[in-house]
Amino acid sequence: MKCQLTTHTQCPTDAHLILWKTHANAWPQALRPLLDEMALSSESQTTTFGLSSLCQQLTLLSSADIERPDVLRQLTEYLNAVLVSPASHPIAIDISGFDLANRFVFARLRTLLVAVINRFYQLPQLGYKAKQPVSNRQLWLLTAEHSPQATELAAQTQAITQGMLLSRRLADTPANDCRPQDVAQQAADWASAHPQTHCEILDENAIRELGMGCLDATGKGSHNPPRLVTLRWQGAAQSAPTYAFVGKGITFDTGGMWLKEGEGMRTMKYDMCGAATVFGLMETVKTLQLPLNVVAVMALAENMPGVDAMLPGDVVKSHAGHSVEIINTDAEGRLVLADALSYAATRFNPAALIDVATLTGAVVKALGYDISGLMSNNPALSQQLQQAADLTQDRVWPLPLDESFDPQVKSHIADLTNTPPNNAAIAVSAAHFLSKFCHQVAWAHLDVSGTALSRGKFTQASGRPALLLTQFLLDISKGKTNEKNSTGM
Structure with a gap:
């Protein structure tokens, strides 16, 4: 194009x-x-x-x-x-x-x-x-x-x-051609073709060695093992701040042992739209040659009910050191994001950490198909994202997030549980769970379950929230370079 x-x-x-x-x-x-x-x-x-x-x-x-x-x-x-x-x-x-x-x-x-x-x-x-x-x-x-x-x-x-x-092409690709290893290979090929870009791939053995028990548990039921892929754009000095984006990459979600009904599984190749979005963002960053250091971390896994699959009631140790009780195996997105967020936060100490995920159906019930849910532990970061969303009309709506939601992630056997004990505040409870893995870094969560897809005569990926995330980085770039005050940058 x-x-x-x-x-x-x-x-x-x-x-x-x-x-x-x-x-x-x-x-x-x-x-x-x-x-x-x-x-x-x-x-x-x-x-x-x-x-x-x-x-x-x-x-x-x-x-x-x-x-x-x-x-x-x-x-x-x-x-x-x-x-x-x-x-x-x-x-x-x-x-x-x-x-x-x-x-x-x-x-x-x-x-x-x-x-x-x-x-x-x-x-x-x-x-x-x-x-x-x-x-x-x-x-x-x-x-x-x-x-x-x-x-x-x-x-x-x-x-x-x-x-x-x-x-969009990556998310639209059928799951049999878009397994964790396929996405990882595509990322490696992309990085090798462009200067200033780098790709690192952690296979299932490295994932276990680094203590990513949540990601390992999610992917171990599949014949296609999980991957953690990091793409880096070096647009500024190594000492300059890094901006990290983490994408949920469930390349197909059956629900695991908490098996979905057939109709609920029909569009589950799209449960990796978050990972696809942050991958695409790196292409935009590279093309614009932004004077920033940007990383994208993709947590890739298939959630399958295989012989080695995680079971309801299992307890695993996360990368952040927290033990997690897995009640619902169909709440796997927050598991892979937990380890990916912790990895990104501790490895890169980013100035901002933003995850993108088709995480909950509850956010669709609350906000519909045109507005993404925004939850954050940092008011300034939340405000930046809201301003970028307003400017581009790639809309978001902020939802509350504070310690009052602690009971929603409390476990009697482990440090945390991946599923609330009730049906209240499902979208916020998922975000509150994620907040426990950010190591006090300024973090925001975008639940794009409603906005990641275009729905009409048929379903396909929308590519959102690409405009919002690009504008967020353009605004930072403007602040860093103080250039082109007359344009949208």
């Missing part, structure tokens, strides 16, 4: 041209009579007729007030309906009428563009169908002049989308 700048006069004639009702100065002269007629409607309009061979399809968007969240959502929904996926023709969208020096306009236009360019990807492109769809995979941004802000907008849009495509 490419996102590039061009002028209106050089707009490809095979493109789907997207214009704005309120930016009439950018309308092609030959299409003005048609556009005047389309503009009579208060709604966005699209047509394939009367285009004078200037484009393949023409869309006129009803409002350019993209800094308004409600308008941004309406436009995104409309374009998702109009742009058949995978888009077979290039897409050209006019950006000449926007004030890109305005931080909100820049970021929210970028959010819309990322949604548009993601329409070039669809499940058949994974290669499992005999007939492969053809997609041009080119987004043209039409502008009167190639300003620094427009150049930065194109660069960020492409970088974010490249990361999202990596994570």
